[in-house]
Amino acid sequence: MVSSVILVPALLNGLMTGAVYALVALGLTLIYGVLHIINFAHGALLTAALFAAFFANKLLGIDPYVAALFLAPLFFGIGYALQRFVIGPAAHGEDRNILLVTLGLAVMIENALLYAFRADTRTINLSYAFDVVEIGNSFLAVPRVVAFGVVVAIAALLWFAMRWTDTGKAIRAVAKEKLGAELSGINVAHIYAVTFGLGTACLAVTACLLIPTYYINPHAGNAFVLIAFTIVVLGGMGSVAGAMLGGLFVGVVESFSGLYLGESLGQIGIFVMFILVLLFRPSGLFGERA
Amino acid sequence: MKGLAPIATVAVLLALVPFITASNAVLNFLVMAFLIALAGQGWNILGGYGGQYSFGHAAFFGTGTYVTAVLQVRYGMNAWLCFALGIAGGALVGAVIGGLSFRSGLRGSYFALVTLAFAEVLRIVASVAPITGAGVGTLIKLDLRPEAFQFQSRAPFYWVLLALLVVSLILTRIIEDSRFGAYLVALRENEDAAKALGVDTTLVKLGAMTISAAITAAAGGFYAQYFLFVDAGIAYGPWISVEALLAPIIGGVGTVFGPLLGALVIRTLGELTKIVAGDAPGLDLVIYGSVLVAVVAFAPRGIAGLIERVRGRLTPPAAPSLERSHG
Amino acid sequence: MAEPLLQVENVSKHFGGLRAVDGASLAAEQGRITVVIGPNGAGKTTLFAMITGFLRPTSGSIRYDSVDITGEPPHRLARRGIARTFQIVQPFPALTVRENIAVGSHLRHAKRADALAAASATGEAVGLGGQLDKPASALTVAGRKRLELARALAIGPRLLLLDEVLAGLNPSEVRDMVPVIRGIAARGVTILMIEHVMQAVMSLAETVYVLSEGRIIAQGRPQAIASDRLVVEAYLGRGAAAQMTEEAVHA
Numbered sequence: 001m002v003s004s005v006i007l008v009p010a011l012l013n014g015l016m017t018g019a020v021y022a023l024v025a026l027g028l029t030l031i032y033g034v035l036h037i038i039n040f041a042h043g044a045l046l047t048a049a050l051f052a053a054f055f056a057n058k059l060l061g062i063d064p065y066v067a068a069l070f071l072a073p074l075f076f077g078i079g080y081a082l083q084r085f086v087i088g089p090a091a092h093g094e095d096r097n098i099l100l101v102t103l104g105l106a107v108m109i110e111n112a113l114l115y116a117f118r119a120d121t122r123t124i125n126l127s128y129a130f131d132v133v134e135i136g137n138s139f140l141a142v143p144r145v146v147a148f149g150v151v152v153a154i155a156a157l158l159w160f161a162m163r164w165t166d167t168g169k170a171i172r173a174v175a176k177e178k179l180g181a182e183l184s185g186i187n188v189a190h191i192y193a194v195t196f197g198l199g200t201a202c203l204a205v206t207a208c209l210l211i212p213t214y215y216i217n218p219h220a221g222n223a224f225v226l227i228a229f230t231i232v233v234l235g236g237m238g239s240v241a242g243a244m245l246g247g248l249f250v251g252v253v254e255s256f257s258g259l260y261l262g263e264s265l266g267q268i269g270i271f272v273m274f275i276l277v278l279l280f281r282p283s284g285l286f287g288e289r290a
Numbered sequence: 291m292k293g294l295a296p297i298a299t300v301a302v303l304l305a306l307v308p309f310i311t312a313s314n315a316v317l318n319f320l321v322m323a324f325l326i327a328l329a330g331q332g333w334n335i336l337g338g339y340g341g342q343y344s345f346g347h348a349a350f351f352g353t354g355t356y357v358t359a360v361l362q363v364r365y366g367m368n369a370w371l372c373f374a375l376g377i378a379g380g381a382l383v384g385a386v387i388g389g390l391s392f393r394s395g396l397r398g399s400y401f402a403l404v405t406l407a408f409a410e411v412l413r414i415v416a417s418v419a420p421i422t423g424a425g426v427g428t429l430i431k432l433d434l435r436p437e438a439f440q441f442q443s444r445a446p447f448y449w450v451l452l453a454l455l456v457v458s459l460i461l462t463r464i465i466e467d468s469r470f471g472a473y474l475v476a477l478r479e480n481e482d483a484a485k486a487l488g489v490d491t492t493l494v495k496l497g498a499m500t501i502s503a504a505i506t507a508a509a510g511g512f513y514a515q516y517f518l519f520v521d522a523g524i525a526y527g528p529w530i531s532v533e534a535l536l537a538p539i540i541g542g543v544g545t546v547f548g549p550l551l552g553a554l555v556i557r558t559l560g561e562l563t564k565i566v567a568g569d570a571p572g573l574d575l576v577i578y579g580s581v582l583v584a585v586v587a588f589a590p591r592g593i594a595g596l597i598e599r600v601r602g603r604l605t606p607p608a609a610p611s612l613e614r615s616h617g
Numbered sequence: 618m619a620e621p622l623l624q625v626e627n628v629s630k631h632f633g634g635l636r637a638v639d640g641a642s643l644a645a646e647q648g649r650i651t652v653v654i655g656p657n658g659a660g661k662t663t664l665f666a667m668i669t670g671f672l673r674p675t676s677g678s679i680r681y682d683s684v685d686i687t688g689e690p691p692h693r694l695a696r697r698g699i700a701r702t703f704q705i706v707q708p709f710p711a712l713t714v715r716e717n718i719a720v721g722s723h724l725r726h727a728k729r730a731d732a733l734a735a736a737s738a739t740g741e742a743v744g745l746g747g748q749l750d751k752p753a754s755a756l757t758v759a760g761r762k763r764l765e766l767a768r769a770l771a772i773g774p775r776l777l778l779l780d781e782v783l784a785g786l787n788p789s790e791v792r793d794m795v796p797v798i799r800g801i802a803a804r805g806v807t808i809l810m811i812e813h814v815m816q817a818v819m820s821l822a823e824t825v826y827v828l829s830e831g832r833i834i835a836q837g838r839p840q841a842i843a844s845d846r847l848v849v850e851a852y853l854g855r856g857a858a859a860q861m862t863e864e865a866v867h868a
Contacts, residue, residue, distance in 0.1 A: 038399035040345075090587035095398050097586050099343055100539065104586070107532060108579030114572030218572070226410070229403060271411045278404045279394045469723045469732065476720040479709035486669065486703070488695030488724040488772055 009138035010255045016144035018251020019151040020209060024224045025231040025243040026155065027202035033238030034175040034195040035083075037095070040102040043225030044109035045200055049075055049207035050216040051113060057124045057211070064126070065146070068208035072201045079200025084193035114218040121217040129212050147209040154205060155244050158198075162240075171195055175238070227254075230274040293463050293546070300547070301456045308445035317444040321516065323550075323557040324451045325509050329530060330537030330549035331458040332506030337535065338544035339471060340498045341478030342397065346405030347534040349387065349412050350380040350503035352525030354510025359428045359520045360421060369430075369439035373511040380507020381500050383412075388499030392492045397481075406531070413526035427521030430514060439515045451512055455550070458505050462546050465501075474498050475544070506534060529575075536578055540585050542594025551593045556581070620683055622647045622807045623668070623776055628677030629831075630663050637663040639831035640677070645776065645809045650802050652818050652839075653811050655828035656852055661811045662704055664828065665780050668809075669701045670694045681776065695724065700774035702765040704781045704811070708753035714740060715749040717764055721771030736771060743767045743797055759790045763797075770801065777801065779810035783817050791817055819843070827851065 024046060031039050049071065056067040082105065091097040131142040162168040173181040174191045182188050206224075214220070231250050235242025250270075257269055308317065329351055337343045358376035361367045367375075387408050396404055416422045423429075434440045441447050465471040476484040477491045484491055510530075514520055533556065538544075541552025559581065560574040567573050589596050621644035630638040638660040645651045653661050666672040668679055670691040679687045686694060700721075709717050718736035719729075726732040740749050743763045748756065753764060762782050769777060779798070783791050795817055802808050812818050818825065818839060825842045827835040829851035835842055842848055 038403060040402075086583065090583055092590065096341065096343055097590065099345075099399055099402055100535075100586050101583050103345065103532075103535075104579045104582035106579070107582070108576050111572035111575035111579065115570055115576060119571065226407070229407075233403075268411060268414050271407050271414070275404060275407050275411070278396065278400060278407070279390050467729050469727055469729065472716070472720055472723055472729065472732070475712065476709050479711055480707045482671070482691075483703065483707035483709065483768070484720065485671075485691040486695060486701050486707075487721045487768060488692050489720070490690075490692045 005137065006259070008136060009140075010259055011252060012135065012138050012140055013144070014252035014255030015248055016140065016148045016251070017255060018248035019148040020206060020247075021224065021227050021231055021251055022244045022247025023151045023154065023202050023206045023209070024228040025235070025247050026158070026240060027199035027206075028225075028228050029232045029235070029238055029240060029243040030158075030202070031196055031199040032232065033240070034171055035192050036238075037087075037098045037102070038229075039196075039199065040099065041082075041105040041109060042199075042203070042228065043221040044106040044113075045075070045079070046203045046207060046221030046224055047113055047216070047218060048109055048221075049204045050211060050214075050220055051117065052204070053207045053211045054122060054124060054216055057126075064124075064208040064211045068150075068205050071204040071208060075204035076197040076201040078197075080193045080197035082200070083196035084189060087196070088189060088192060110218055110222075117218060119217060121215045123215045124211060126212050141213060143209070143212040150205065150209055154202070155240070159240065167191075167194060226274065227270055230270055230277065233274065233277050292467070294460065297456065297459045297463060297546070300459075300550075301452065304452055305449065308448055312445075314444055317448050319557060319561060321444070321448055321451055323553045324448075324455050325513060325516075325553075326533045326537050326557065327550040327553035328451070328455050328458055328512070329506045329509035329534040330541075330553055331455070331462060332502045332504070332509070333534040334502075334538035334543065334545075334549050335462065335465065335474075335505065336495075336498045336502035338538050338548065339465065339478065340474045340495060342495060342499070343402050343535070344405040344502075344531075345402040345535070346387075346407070346409030346531050347502075347506050348526045348528065348531040349405065349409040350384055350506040351510035351513070351530045351534070352409070352412055352416065352522075352527075353383045353503075354380045354507030355514045355520045355525040356416065356422055356428070356510075357507075358511040358514040359430050362430055363428055364421065368437070369433075369515060370437075373439060373508075373515065376511035376514075377504050377507050380510065381504035383507075384503020385496065385500045388496045388503075392495045392499075409526055409528070409531055413522050416526055417522035422520075422522065425521075427519060427524075430518040430520075432518065440518075447516055451516075454508055454512065458508075459546055459550070461501075461505075466546065470494065470497065478544075532575075532578065536582055538592070540581060540592055542592035545592075545594040548592055548594050555593065619647065620680075621645055622682060623809065624680040625664075625668065626678050626680070628664070628667055628674045628679060630660070630667060630672060631675045636831050638667070638674075638828075641828065641831065641833050642677075643826045643833060643836070645807050646824070647807055648802065648805050649823045650798070650808045650810065650821050651824045651826070652822035653809070653826045653828055654813070654815075654818060654842075659828045659851075660831040661828055662780060665701065665778055665811060669699060669778060695772055695774075698773070698775035699778070700769035700772050700776070701778040702762075702769050702780055702782055704784070706761040706765050708756070708761060708764055710754040711752065713750050713752055714745055714756065714760075714764060714767075717753050718745075718767045718771045721768045724772040736767075739767050739771045743770070744793070758785050759793075762786065762794070766797070770806075774806060776807045776809065779808065779812075781811050781813060783812060783814045786814075795820060815843075 028039060028042050031037065052071055053064050053067050056062045056071065057064060087098060087101050090101045128142055132139040133142055133145055162172060170181065170186050170191050171194065173186060174188055178188060227250060231243060231246035235246030307320065329347065332350065333344060333347050354376040357379040358372045361372040361375060362369055387405065391401055391404050418424055434442050436446065473484065473489045473494045476489060477494060481491055510525065536556055537552035538549040539552065540555055541550065542548030556578055559577050563574045563577055585592060623645040625641065625643045627640050627642050628638060629636065629640050641664060653664065655661055663672065667674045670689050673688045678685055681697065681699065709720065715733060715736050718740050719732040722732040722735040722739065726735055737749055740746060743766050745760065745763050745767055748760060756764060766782055783794055786794060791814055798808065798821060822839045825837065825839050826833050827842060827848050834847050834851060835845045
């Protein structure tokens with residue numbers, strides 16, 4: 001028996017990490033739920049957001065948590081424009097084309113960052129990066145606790161907005177019955193773009209929560225996105241609650257497996273879990289056919 | 291058989307290149323382009339004709355490379371035999387991944403995702419497993435004899451690769467003109483309708499994936515012999531998954547010559563980038579990504595489609611049909 | 618009497634709590650035209666999907682040619698000689714009309730050239746002779762319906778299931794199509810069809826089944842069915858039926 005002295009902190013740390021995963025997954029699942037596309041550019045956009053948060057701090061001296069306040073709207077705009085003016089028109093309404101366009105965007109963004117900033121890995125130094133708080137018998141890093149709180153708040157906010165605002169209602173209408181929504185006067189192209197923007201804004205916030213304790217390089221986003229894919233598939237494509245619970249679950253699983261296995265093996269574990277879930281959870285997950 | 295004449299013409303013309311120029315730069319360029327064309331032809335069989343878009347053809351390319359290299363280095367087997375086994379190994383990996391995915395009914399985005407994940411798993415395994423040389427990679431010993439699938443000069447390499455490419459073109463043409471090919475295209479166009487007409491769609495997809503994987507694995511095996519070095523990033527890296535898909539999509543998806551055309555275009559773009567911007571990492575891929583988006587947006591049927599459109603404009607349109615469809 | 622070519626026995630399909638088809642039984646006699654009618658949402662298409670292997674019945678059995686075929690996948694049923702058309706036409710849009718039909722012909726012809734030749738013949742038989750080289754996506758609604766039919770015929774079926782092949786056609790197109798269907802039956806192909814166009818039902822059907830809310834509520838010759846009170850109720854609602862009967866009594 002391993003004592004609770006190790007297990008409880010592992011559990012709490014897993015929940016903290018899982019919350020960040022959940023936010024990446026939230027963006028992905030939101031886009032899937034409404035547009036019914038898998039956004040292969042999600043990882044590259046997260047990397048772009050990490051760079052934005054990094055330079056906001058390095059060049060302008062803005063604290064990442066403050067930067068989130070303007071990076072989120074900025075990335076909302078970027079996401080909105082990408083969907084409205086690039087992905088939507090380029091895809092000609094064909095799923096296979098959407099796949100290719102988001103893949104093309106991913107390759108472009110990731111390599112543009114590589115070209116501009118080389119493969120170097122960077123970090124920023126913040127006075128509070130190594131502060132800890134004591135919860136029960138566990139010491140937790142302050143930035144991770146903040147991240148957890150922010151993610152929970154965003155999820156609640158999003159849930160509320162989906163239920164009570166006109167745009168939220170329109171998004172749900174489009175997700176459920178695109179044609180019907182179109183006939184009742186909803187501008188579907190606009191709603192698609194808003195949803196894509198929201199998903200991208202989630203990435204900007206994620207980046208600002210990650211940067212105090214994480215490193216960045218032009219491939220940094222990819223690690224998260226694969227995990228996010230796993231979570232989204234696990235929690236059910238398009239399900240917001242599924243993304244949250246799935247994120248926390250994967251965070252805890254990773255934290256525990258990190259205790260017993262090495263990092264490299266842990267990485268394979270995520271992939272294997274991902275493949276198994278894809279292969280062996282059929283109609284429930286893929287209720288609607290692609 | 292119809293359609294073999296253009297392939298023969300292209301084969302003869304390309305075979306003459308080493309007699310016209312001995313420039314290593316030219317041959318090198320063409321070897322890389324043919325390599326991508328070959329890998330892309332593999333992708334094209336499954337993606338272009340069958341409509342199943344794989345984002346992980348690196349899984350097959352890498353298996354071809356590693357089997358060819360590792361069997362020689364570790365077990366001292368003949369290079370040509372290793373190359374053949376590499377192709378078989380790639381086909382096997384294709385059959386396994388295809389069997390698992392298609393039996394579970396994965397298609398569209400899900401199929402793209404699961405192939406991507408398989409390629410990544412193989413990359414990580416190859417980067418830690420001792421038999422592949424782990425992080426260091428595997429070096430094939432220099433042994434410049436044709437029996438060892440190594441040559442003194444580039445020209446024989448070029449001809450071997452050209453031969454492989456021509457075989458893949460002929461194979462594609464044969465598939466186009468076969469029942470298997472008709473079924474493959476039918477399931478791309480409408481899977482339920484194909485089923486209703488007696489097509490065992492799972493089996494046809496599986497067959498396409500196995501052939502597709504074998505062709506891409508052949509490109510991988512050749513890569514090992516040409517460069518005599520393999521590591522996980524080269525063999526199973528995303529670069530080859532992306533280029534194998536780019537070539538047919540740019541050239542003309544679901545056409546015999548699409549992958550070759552597309553490979554020549556992307557490699558030319560790559561070289562031009564190098565000339566203009568120097569050896570800047572990433573810039574060529576930025577251009578590839580933009581070209582991919584642009585092709586999907588403006589020329590969904592690739593260069594082959596554009597050529598057809600131009601040709602249609604040059605030749606007078608057929609006399610309008612007199613028969614008006616009722617309704 | 619010989620066993621019918623197709624025998625559906627007590628078949629049900631439940632989606633969650635919804636009973637789309639609820640204990641339906643019917644038979645299609647060799648060489649005859651049998652029609653299933655019923656109001657929208659009665660479960661007709663679900664019933665067809667079960668017979669052709671696209672859906673597995675929750676319970677019940679389906680026998681074809683004296684063999685239990687319940688739950689067999691569509692491609693295997695096609696090889697046994699069961700062909701179907703789709704209510705919403707499902708062409709292969711990028712292929713020409715001839716190539717579309719050839720996908721079906723390939724079931725009996727391994728060689729491409731043979732399959733294409735057979736496809737041309739089938740296409741001509743259903744009146745698509747002049748449009749064989751057009752892309753399927755360029756056909757009119759009527760043309761697409763004929764293409765559905767041609768493709769299904771191309772597999773050389775013994776049993777042909779037609780899901781509303783006449784829906785969406787104008788009266789003159791319907792008049793063109795009826796003899797085509799009758800011709801197919803005359804060549805010995807057993808036909809089971811779902812149809813809404815009553816004029817065609819009355820002229821084609823030898824036996825009619827009425828499906829309502831997942832159950833077979835009536836069966837018989839078309840004239841008998843048309844005057845069946847249950848059937849009228851199913852279509853028009855109870856009140857209307859009662860009123861009609863009343864009017865009939867008073868008249």
